[in-house]
Amino acid sequence: MTEKIVIIGNGMAPGRMLEELFEKAPGRFDVTIFNAEPRVNYDRIMLSPVLSGEKCYDDIVIHNDHWYASHGVTLHKGARVTEIDRQAKTVTSANGITAAYDKLVIATGSLPFIIPVPGHQLPGVLAYRDLADVEKMVEIAGAKGRAIVIGAGLLGLEAAYGLKRQGMEVTVIHLNPTIMDRQLDPPAAYLLEKALTERGIDIITKANTKRILGTDKVEGIELDDGRVITGAMVIMAVGIRPASSLAKDAGIAVNRGIVVDDGMMTSDPNVFSLGECAEHRGICYGLVAPLYEAARVLADRLIGGTSEYHGSVVNTKLKVTGINLFSAGDFAEAPDREEIVLRDASAGIYKRLVLKDNRIIGAVLYGETADGSWFFDLMKRGTDISQMRDTLIFGQSYQGGSPLDPMAAVAALPDDAEICGCNGVCKGKITTTITGKGLTSLDDVRAHTKASASCGSCTGLVEQVMALTLGDAYNPAAVTPMCTCTELGHDDVRRLIKAKTLKTIPAVMQELEWRTSCGCAKCRPALNYYLVCDWPDEYADDYQSRYINERVHANIQKDGTYSVVPRMWGGVTNAAELRAIADVVDKFEIPMVKVTGGQRIDLLGIEKEDLPAVWADLGKAGFISGQAYAKGLRTVKTCVGSDWCRFGTQDSTGFGIRVEKFMWGSWTPAKLKLAVSGCPRNCAEATCKDIGVICVDSGFEIHFAGAAGLDIKGTDVLGLVKTEDEALEHIVALTQMYREQGRYLERIYKWAKRIGHDEIRRQIMGDPEKRRAYYDRFVFSQTFAQVDPWSERVSGKDKHEFKPMATISYNQAAE
Amino acid sequence: MNSNWMTIGRIDDIPLRGARCVKTPQGKVAVFRTAENEVFAIEDRCPHKGGPLSQGIVHGKAVTCPLHNWVISLESGRALGADEGSVATLPLRNTDGELSILLERRLEAAE
Ligand code: SRM
Ligand SMILES: Cc1cc2nc3c(=O)[nH]c(=O)nc-3n(C[C@H](O)[C@H](O)[C@H](O)COP(=O)(O)OP(=O)(O)OC[C@H]3O[C@@H](n4cnc5c(N)ncnc54)[C@H](O)[C@@H]3O)c2cc1C
Ligand code: SF4
Ligand code: FES
Numbered sequence: 001m002t003e004k005i006v007i008i009g010n011g012m013a014p015g016r017m018l019e020e021l022f023e024k025a026p027g028r029f030d031v032t033i034f035n036a037e038p039r040v041n042y043d044r045i046m047l048s049p050v051l052s053g054e055k056c057y058d059d060i061v062i063h064n065d066h067w068y069a070s071h072g073v074t075l076h077k078g079a080r081v082t083e084i085d086r087q088a089k090t091v092t093s094a095n096g097i098t099a100a101y102d103k104l105v106i107a108t109g110s111l112p113f114i115i116p117v118p119g120h121q122l123p124g125v126l127a128y129r130d131l132a133d134v135e136k137m138v139e140i141a142g143a144k145g146r147a148i149v150i151g152a153g154l155l156g157l158e159a160a161y162g163l164k165r166q167g168m169e170v171t172v173i174h175l176n177p178t179i180m181d182r183q184l185d186p187p188a189a190y191l192l193e194k195a196l197t198e199r200g201i202d203i204i205t206k207a208n209t210k211r212i213l214g215t216d217k218v219e220g221i222e223l224d225d226g227r228v229i230t231g232a233m234v235i236m237a238v239g240i241r242p243a244s245s246l247a248k249d250a251g252i253a254v255n256r257g258i259v260v261d262d263g264m265m266t267s268d269p270n271v272f273s274l275g276e277c278a279e280h281r282g283i284c285y286g287l288v289a290p291l292y293e294a295a296r297v298l299a300d301r302l303i304g305g306t307s308e309y310h311g312s313v314v315n316t317k318l319k320v321t322g323i324n325l326f327s328a329g330d331f332a333e334a335p336d337r338e339e340i341v342l343r344d345a346s347a348g349i350y351k352r353l354v355l356k357d358n359r360i361i362g363a364v365l366y367g368e369t370a371d372g373s374w375f376f377d378l379m380k381r382g383t384d385i386s387q388m389r390d391t392l393i394f395g396q397s398y399q400g401g402s403p404l405d406p407m408a409a410v411a412a413l414p415d416d417a418e419i420c421g422c423n424g425v426c427k428g429k430i431t432t433t434i435t436g437k438g439l440t441s442l443d444d445v446r447a448h449t450k451a452s453a454s455c456g457s458c459t460g461l462v463e464q465v466m467a468l469t470l471g472d473a474y475n476p477a478a479v480t481p482m483c484t485c486t487e488l489g490h491d492d493v494r495r496l497i498k499a500k501t502l503k504t505i506p507a508v509m510q511e512l513e514w515r516t517s518c519g520c521a522k523c524r525p526a527l528n529y530y531l532v533c534d535w536p537d538e539y540a541d542d543y544q545s546r547y548i549n550e551r552v553h554a555n556i557q558k559d560g561t562y563s564v565v566p567r568m569w570g571g572v573t574n575a576a577e578l579r580a581i582a583d584v585v586d587k588f589e590i591p592m593v594k595v596t597g598g599q600r601i602d603l604l605g606i607e608k609e610d611l612p613a614v615w616a617d618l619g620k621a622g623f624i625s626g627q628a629y630a631k632g633l634r635t636v637k638t639c640v641g642s643d644w645c646r647f648g649t650q651d652s653t654g655f656g657i658r659v660e661k662f663m664w665g666s667w668t669p670a671k672l673k674l675a676v677s678g679c680p681r682n683c684a685e686a687t688c689k690d691i692g693v694i695c696v697d698s699g700f701e702i703h704f705a706g707a708a709g710l711d712i713k714g715t716d717v718l719g720l721v722k723t724e725d726e727a728l729e730h731i732v733a734l735t736q737m738y739r740e741q742g743r744y745l746e747r748i749y750k751w752a753k754r755i756g757h758d759e760i761r762r763q764i765m766g767d768p769e770k771r772r773a774y775y776d777r778f779v780f781s782q783t784f785a786q787v788d789p790w791s792e793r794v795s796g797k798d799k800h801e802f803k804p805m806a807t808i809s810y811n812q813a814a815e
Numbered sequence: 816m817n818s819n820w821m822t823i824g825r826i827d828d829i830p831l832r833g834a835r836c837v838k839t840p841q842g843k844v845a846v847f848r849t850a851e852n853e854v855f856a857i858e859d860r861c862p863h864k865g866g867p868l869s870q871g872i873v874h875g876k877a878v879t880c881p882l883h884n885w886v887i888s889l890e891s892g893r894a895l896g897a898d899e900g901s902v903a904t905l906p907l908r909n910t911d912g913e914l915s916i917l918l919e920r921r922l923e924a925a926e
Contacts, residue, residue, distance in 0.1 A: 518832060518850040521872040521879030521886070544832040548870040548881040556881050560867040805835035805846060806823040808918070 002030045005302065006091055006101035008081045008246065010035035012044055012454075013275030013291040014107040015062055020299035022071050028303065031073045032099045034091065037130055038078035040064060044130070045288060045422070045454055048319050051134050051162030053499050054492070074099075084250035086268055103270055103302060106247050106258060110240035110276040110286070115150070119212030119221075124233045128159045129240075137233065141166035146231035148172075148221055150209055152179035154318060156237030157192075160201050161320045163235075165511075171202040171229050173209060173221070183316045183327040187343075187350050188366040195323055195348070204229075242277045242284050257284040262308040264298040274298050280311060287314050288422050288454055296424075315376050315421060317369070321487075322513060324365075326372035329379055330354065331362030342393045351393055358386045371395035373461065377417055410464040419461050422454035427465055434469045442466065483522035485514045490743035494530055503535050505542055519545075526744030529631065532667050533739050536781035543798065549629030552801050553789040554611055562611060563604040565628035566618050567664065570638040570657035570676075571599030580621030588614055598635035598673070600626055612802055615790035624664075624788040631745070632667040633674075636660035637685065641678030641695065650695035652678035655724055659731060665786040666778070669742030669751070672735065687715045690748040691731055696720075700727040704734060705749040705757065713749055716757050719765040733774035734764050740777075820908060820915040826854060827912065834878070836869040839918060844905060845869035846914065847889050849876055855889035856907040856916045862887070862900030 007014045010033050021029065041063045049055040068075045079093040084104065092098045112127035114120055124140065126133055137159070141147070147163045149156045152174035160170045172179075178189035193203055208224040212234055220230035242257035253259045253267035257279030264272045264280075275291050276284065285291060290312035300307040315328030331354045333339075342351040347367060353375065354362035360379040365372055374396040378385060385392055396412070413419075415428030433439065433449050445466060446453040452462040467474045481487050488496070493512060502508045505527050509519060519527070524545035531539040543551050554562035568577070581601060585593055591605040606614055615625075627634060636659050639645065641652030656676040666672075675686040676693040686692030688708035692715050694701040699722040706715035718734065721727050737760065742751040752760055763770050793802070821839075829835050829848040836859050837844045843859035845868050853876065859869045866882035876889045886895045893901040906917040 516875055518874055520874045521884065524872060524874065544830055544873065547872065552870075556867075556870060558864070558882065560865075560870075800828060800830065800835060804838050804843075805828055806821075807838040808821050808823075808840065810840045 002028065003102045004100060005029045005031045005103050005105065006099050007031065007033045007105045007107055008084075008091060009033075009107035009109055009243075009275065009277075010037070010041050010075065011107055011109045011275055012041065012062070012288055013109075013295050014105060015041040016292050017105070017107075017274060017295035017299050018071070018073070020296055021302060024299060025303045027072075031071070032101075033068075033073060033075045034079045034081045034093055034097070034099075035075065035077055036080040037132070039131065040068070040075070040077075042131065043454060045319075047128070047131065047134050048158035048162050050131070051137060051159065052165035052321075053162075053496065054165075054321070056499075057131060081246060084246060084252075084271075086250055086252075086271070089270065101270070103272065105298070106252075106266070106271065106273040106277060107275040108243035108246060108277045111243050112236065113239040113241055114236050115209065115238055117209055117211050119214060119218075120236075122212055122214045122218050123216070124214070124218030125212060126233060126235050128155050128235055128237050137163060137235070138166060140233045141168050143232065144168055146171060146229070147233045147235065148229055148231040149235045149237060150221075151175075151237035151239070152203060152205070153182060153237060153239075154180065154316060156235070157196065158319055159235050159237055160196070161199070164199060164201055169202075169231075170200070171204065171231065172196075173207045173223070173229075174203065174205045175208055177206050179203060179205065180318075183364075184325070184366075185331050185352060185364050187352070188325070188327070188364045191348060191350055191366045192318075192323065192325060196320075240276065240286060242279065244277050247271075247273065247277075255279050255282075262297075262310065263301045263306075264294055264309060265301070272298055272301070280309060283311060285312065285314065287316070289424060290314060292423055313376075313380050315363075315372065317372075324367055324369040326365040326369040327363065328372070328376050329360070329362035331364055337361070340389075340393045353393060355385070358384050358389075360385060373418060373421065373458070374413075376421070380418075407464055407468065410461065411468055419465060420449075420451040420454075420458045422458075423450040425449050425451040430462065430465050431469045434466065440470065440473060482526060483520055485509075485516040485519050485523050486512060488512060490526065490746075493527070494534075494741075494743075497530055497534055503531065503538055504540075505531065505545060525550075529667060529669065529744050533781070536784045550631070552608070552611065552798075553625055553627075553629065553793065554606070555629045557604065559605075561605045561607055563602050563628075564606055564611070564614055564618075565596065565598075565600055565602045565626040566623035567626040567660070568600035569660050570636055570653050572638075572653060572657065573601075577621055577623070580618065580623070584614055584617045587617065590614075596628070598626075598628070599637050600628075600635065602628070609802055609804075612793050616794045619788075619791050619794055623790075625790045627664065627789075630667065631670050633660070633663045633665070633672050635673055636663075637673075637675035637689075639676070639678050639683040641676075645678055647681060648678035648695070649697050650678060650700065650724075652676040652684065652693070652695050655693070655695075655700075655727070656684075658724070659728060662728060662732065663735065663782075665788075666735070666739070666782060667785065668735065668739055670745050670747045672738075672748070674731070688712065689715065691734060693727060693731070699723065702727060702730055702734075704760070705752040707747060707749045709747075711749070716752075718761060729771065729775050730764055732778050733771040734760065736774040736778040737763060740774075819918045821918055822913060822915045824914060825912050826852070826909060826914055829854070832873045834869040834871070834873060836867070837916065841919060843867070843869070844916060845878075846907070846916070847873055847878060849873060849889070854907055854909055854914060856905040857887070857889060857892050858902040858905075860902060861885060862894055862902050863898070868902070 043060040043062050046060040076097055079095050079097055081091050082094045083092045090098050090100045112129045126136055144167055146169040149160045149172045152172045160172050164170045178186045179193050210222045210224050213220040218234050222228050244254045244258045247258045248254040258273040258277055260273050260278045260280050266273050293312055294309045297307045297309040318325045338355045340353045349367035352364045353360055359382050363375040413427050416426050418426050430449050430451050439445050452459045482490055502511055508527055528542050528545040549555050554564050588610055590603045594602045596602045636656045638653045638656030642648035642650055672690050674691045675684040675689045677684040677686040678695050680694055686694055688706040692703040701720050702718040703715035704718050707713040738748055823837050832850050834845050834847045844856050845859035847855045859867055861868055861880040863885050866880040868878050870881045871878040877886050879886050885898050888895055892904040908915045
């Protein structure tokens, strides 16, 4: 018979324990979990990025429903265990579920401590512990106003920062004279306080809360000294206590937490305890790294092993974007201790090491924390540092003579050096997993080793190890920032623009903390596109953020003149159009007329000042801009089709023109070229276009993700549809999906590779509702986009673009 | 006399984070206005292959050339980053929004 394990609490600690268990002894146990929260196991550490809007719940799920199903785990969500019957070996939940166990694991975590001041039960007084708390905070934050955070520890400050990012005013109240006093010494606390104040967070220290004001909801607080601060919510972040009452009621030995031995066993040999609720050698831990170490030991014990947990040394990092802070060990002053301090005021750097008997026993780093893991490693090992004492504070790269670059510093780390503190992953484990499993991406490394999969602050180190192991084969593209003005990648920026309803470039730069005052030539055009795409009716296109071609609606040439390409719908023209072109060429003495690869005519070598006049004449003949310069719809090439060709199956020319007339003027992440061929002989070369159509007897075969530029790639089939109307709807929907998801300058084929061709087929071919919604959004944005830029400029728009500001003659200059 | 300050127009004639060009006997001059309302005048010729800098994207106190993306400092005229080269900068005066540039003296002699 399989052994029955019941777990109370579905937090991070038992989650890790189960992973170890299923790896070591798959199928051996029958596991049942009770969770008071109505959900799966998620990364509690990452609640702060969820609160600030930098991540969403889906991003932080550790085990999804599929995971439980595939390991045969019964998970009771929203089921709080209220009773343990150690005689009958059963547990029972508040909603009446009873389960029998052979082995029981109590992993109930902690309870946030709520100070019982008057008013503490008012709605709007919140703790900061789980997703429900975050959801309530975000809800109240929607109405803006002020949030008051009591407690300037790790959690309180992360909550304050998150709420600030949600657009609230924030005041933090702290009892002691300096903030984060459990982790920081006063100088580091001062720097941190300054940085937070600069981010607009008010901090009041040496302040004790007397009562919370309000009648039926929070209206503010009153301090001991009589000061009153008004606000719409109060977050209590003053500490946690182990959730041990359930165990106590069952007669299990409890001190502060549930007492366990080195095998994580409680006073009952069939009952174990793990996580923040457990007390090991007198210590209750409140960070994941030690809990994960204990989780490994417990997994081993459950399968009959003899591992022992001996306690852990911990370190802390604050997850506030742009603030680097590291603290570990004991840094109080004492006569038998020495310290080494390094400050760089202009760079805002403070580092302090506390030594005892030539060994590091504490470290506080602010502003520059790259050496944190190295100091921590020396501290845990108890390494004698007397040989390198003089240069120790400068960090690892200064050891051994000449300074090393960061890569060399990582290369120099021994295999057993810890890279990921949360998950206890050492360098050797990462390198051997990469080579053993042939991993190439950061996500893979996270999945297989867990390195950087929790709080993420060691991501840079992990990437350096990857780069060292894989050499040129490592392509960190997945996490590349948009440009040097920001740390965020394109996808994050796009998501945050939507999530935070950012509608101007300055708003994006402010809210997403751009490092430059007004961006650069890489990010500005990208942001302008994202905003045009996401808020077609509200965003005022910023022409100064467009590349010159899109700003003046012509292509700049190497000599500073411009070329002009009018639209020639589907590549079809007539005598009147050709005559008008001929006249313009004569009138403006245009030096070159060329048939393009896109089935139309290019007029090259036009002076900028002449452009409006050239367009005026072309406009009279009915021409509009061919947008040969646009990250937008360029051409729709066609062949002669059923009207003329003996093999033609459908009216490819007519359909191509219809598509071009429907889609012209739309902006896309990169240029968009289409073609329609009348039969599989494919004379319009549709199978190397962004989107192509091959007409067949039974309808229209839609292709996508081809390329014939820097890369050559045949298209893939999206699907076959029967009518022209359907074909149009599918093409338009696909384009809109790409518009909404593509990264700036990413052609369809690259986007599709990233998203997955099947996913695109699923949404466009398999989900009519989604397809229709994409289609409708495209049509809506076209009402603002389909304005011919040439005629606008003929009527005077952006006049300044086409005229010099002044012309100074020789005489004037010499006057 | 011999002050060669030439009035070229008003600051509002140039869009914020934009540029205009001025034709002069010593070649085209690009006049920039930054987001912070500072103005700069430099030769309208990229040190790389002569691209018209007045057509580039203006960011901070720099412009990115439209032809091959060199970034040129508006203050010093020097190429930033790994590229090497520089263009001439011209003295520019802003008197209550009226802009004038100082052209080179030797033009006088040339006349
Ligand atoms: C005029 C034309 C060549 C011709 O004389 O036929 C042309 C001219 C230029 N192409 Fe092209 N391409 C032209 C058809 C093509 C084609 C053929 C086609 O569309 O069927 C391709 C390959 C198909 C494709 O795009 O996959 C093509 C692939 C490129 C690429 C490579 C794009 C890529 O993603 O790999 C570039 C470079 C880029 O966009 O970054 C480029 C860029 C350029 C630029 C815009 C270079 C530049 O940035 O200044 C040239 C502008 C000249 C001008 O001022 O008019 N051109 N270019 C063609 C204009 C078509 C039109 O009517 O709009
Ligand atoms: C906002 C925030 C930020 C943090 N940041 C960091 C960080 O940067 N680094 C770090 O190392 N740590 C951090 N922590 C701490 C870390 O999240 C915890 O140490 C860790 O989650 C504890 O894991 P656990 O499994 O013991 O308990 P938990 O993850 O708290 O899980 C306990 C679960 O048990 C459930 N439960 C309780 N009682 C019952 C019952 N009777 N029946 C059924 N279910 C029950 C609870 O609902 C809960 O879901 C942070 C915590 C928070 C809240
Ligand atoms: S192939 Fe295209 S980009 Fe290259 S020179 Fe010819 S027109 Fe220019
Ligand atoms: S001409 Fe300016 S970058 Fe090449």
